[in-house]
Amino acid sequence: MTKFGRTESRSLRITDRPVVFFDLETTSLDKVVARIVEIGAVKILPSGKRQKLELRIRPDIPIPAESTEIHGITDADVDDCPLFEAVAEKIHAFFEGCDLAGFNVVRYDIPVLCNCFKRVGLPLSLAGVSVIDTARIFHMREPRDLSAAVAFYTDRFHVGAHSAMKDTEAAIDVLFGQLEMYEDIPLDPTGLYEMIREPGTVDLGGKIGVVDGKFRFTFGKHQGEALVKVPTHYLEWTLANVDFGPDALKIVRDTLAARDAGRVE
Numbered sequence: 001m002t003k004f005g006r007t008e009s010r011s012l013r014i015t016d017r018p019v020v021f022f023d024l025e026t027t028s029l030d031k032v033v034a035r036i037v038e039i040g041a042v043k044i045l046p047s048g049k050r051q052k053l054e055l056r057i058r059p060d061i062p063i064p065a066e067s068t069e070i071h072g073i074t075d076a077d078v079d080d081c082p083l084f085e086a087v088a089e090k091i092h093a094f095f096e097g098c099d100l101a102g103f104n105v106v107r108y109d110i111p112v113l114c115n116c117f118k119r120v121g122l123p124l125s126l127a128g129v130s131v132i133d134t135a136r137i138f139h140m141r142e143p144r145d146l147s148a149a150v151a152f153y154t155d156r157f158h159v160g161a162h163s164a165m166k167d168t169e170a171a172i173d174v175l176f177g178q179l180e181m182y183e184d185i186p187l188d189p190t191g192l193y194e195m196i197r198e199p200g201t202v203d204l205g206g207k208i209g210v211v212d213g214k215f216r217f218t219f220g221k222h223q224g225e226a227l228v229k230v231p232t233h234y235l236e237w238t239l240a241n242v243d244f245g246p247d248a249l250k251i252v253r254d255t256l257a258a259r260d261a262g263r264v265e
Helices: 065-071 084-095 105-119 134-141 146-154 164-181 189-196 232-238 246-260
Strands: 019-026 036-044 050-056 099-102 131-133 208-211 214-217
Touching: 019 065, 019 084, 019 105, 019 164, 036 065, 036 084, 036 105, 036 164, 050 084, 050 164, 084 105, 099 105, 099 164, 099 189, 105 131, 105 134, 131 134, 131 189, 134 146, 134 164, 134 189, 146 164, 232 246
Parallel strands: 019 099, 099 131
Antiparallel strands: 019 036, 036 050, 208 214
């Protein structure tokens, strides 16, 4: 019997695409300028087999003292490590064709990773990717941080917080604990993604929704307005906005392309 009083185990059903759980340690909380100094990733295959990727990376900027205070990684620690551009293809290949998961990855880790790939001309497509953010599940049920989530769902302390691999493995433990505790939540990546995605939105960041068959912004001065009616300069501004993920940017680019081709109503 588990700590939740059940004899039947509920676990993640991975039947098609692998799921990559990951965590980043970086130079900054600012997603625009952040550089990766450590990545820990665990890929769970449909067979249940796990593959790991753990790397320290030398950023092309100094690591600020305030960041070192969080994760404990100094410039000296990564002095002999490769630059991101030297390992980008290896990381990209590990992530390509997989659903994504982790703790608070929607708001931070995924945008930072996508930005880093973009800098080296190796964009990461999120088309058709389901994203499982265990923080969102946790905050929907028990608003706390990762260490509290580990204690709550696994009945143990989170040792090694702010180590990329330790945090990644903790996120896996948290999700499996959530699946056991909450019998009403889906067991498949797509179902979990649909559950935690912002209601009424079509992109990972919750910036665009669909009403009456038209894409519409969910924020700002053009909130509720169909993208096809939004001024071109504003759409172009969104293309440089780090808060817009690749999926939202594709919708904006498609809208601009349709406008250029005269296909807009």
